[in-house]
Amino acid sequence: MISKAAIRYVKSLQDKKQRQKYSQFIVEGEKSITELLKSRFNLVSIYALQEWLDAVSIDFKGVKVEEVSYEELKQISSHQSPQKVLAVVDMPEPLPLSADAGYLLALDEIQDPGNLGTIIRIADWYGIKHIVCSKGCTDLYNPKCINSTMGSFLRVNLVYADIAETATNLQLPLMVAVLDGKNVHEGGLPEKGILVIGNEGHGINSAIINASDVRLTIPRFGDAESLNAAVSTAILLDNLKR
């Protein structure tokens, strides 16, 4: 049984302003919540179906767990068909950016929460530990974004900051993908740096392209004019890390 006030509060976290006001966000799904319990993130409360609570053997480590009906879960979920469990989580402090892992990713005004989540998942696959998002990027804590990371938001540190300033501070080369750059299939790519991925519609801001140190190109074998942001990220990281 969940109180009406709690339903209102959890629902309200689908709104960015409310998330920022309370520094909390929601996470859905058994896998992410199991992983959360082992992470540096602080869980505030868990809302779960009785059938799920009966079936799992999880150490909730003192986190408040409330049993809810499917109808109640539907009211607080961001999904039309909710998963069996939902958690309210404190936003963690971002970690300091570091160049230890070789490559960082920088996202220039990525607008779609699903794209941001997919890019975080790709970064996690390729062992990228830090992402710099320009201030114009969509919010990491949007439920659509968190859902599409498939749990990778737990392992990739994301900081909202100026991209060019970050490159200067960390003394790392800025790498951009353009149509007339160095063919990434030819090798000899930088062993560290900040790879910039541009906005879905208009690509990378010209100021960042002008400030860049390395210009890369994904070779094209057919006739499509472009690839989407997440797909480009994956191909570039696959070529950098090989």
Add this chain to the structure above:
Amino acid sequence: MISKAAIRYVKSLQDKKQRQKYSQFIVEGEKSITELLKSRFNLVSIYALQEWLDAVSIDFKGVKVEEVSYEELKQISSHQSPQKVLAVVDMPEPLPLSADAGYLLALDEIQDPGNLGTIIRIADWYGIKHIVCSKGCTDLYNPKCINSTMGSFLRVNLVYADIAETATNLQLPLMVAVLDGKNVHEGGLPEKGILVIGNEGHGINSAIINASDVRLTIPRFGDAESLNAAVSTAILLDNLKR
């Protein structure tokens, strides 16, 4: 001015059954429609805003063009904010599959129209001319799919057929991506074949995995459990074509 019957008809093409009944589908956006006029596809009618018709100089080659208001366009569009032009197009006969281009792509029960469209766009980037879709795949002519191809549906031939049978008929090796296959970064990959991409949730059907000739693996450097279908397609094609 568009008749009420025409509005009803064009709207109805958002429904698969209606599309199949009339063998017609809708295409939106200036770029795709300009390219359509130069393609093997047969345009039936074009509905466009006056401001767009005034601004463009396109040879419509005798296709019926109707001026519509923004409100009318909104009624027939699949977008909430429609683009300035929409066309009704005859479904073309699929071309015979061929192994000329080296690689074919096979999609095993891809469910999401946006994913299918994105994969067609990636195939077009890598010069893949033919895609075999299992019968359980979503419909190519779903407006969401056509939109997300960004025009690439014009250049990639897509056929619904049995994947294993197609491999046998074309005498091509079936390639699947699994967790314990050959590392694609190590080279020595087949110079032709059918690359199978699995369903978003449960991957490739075990019957196809068992019938496969080549097992590939995208090396992982971090901790994400998997990559999505479109992203995997892109990385695999980038490695095959390099």
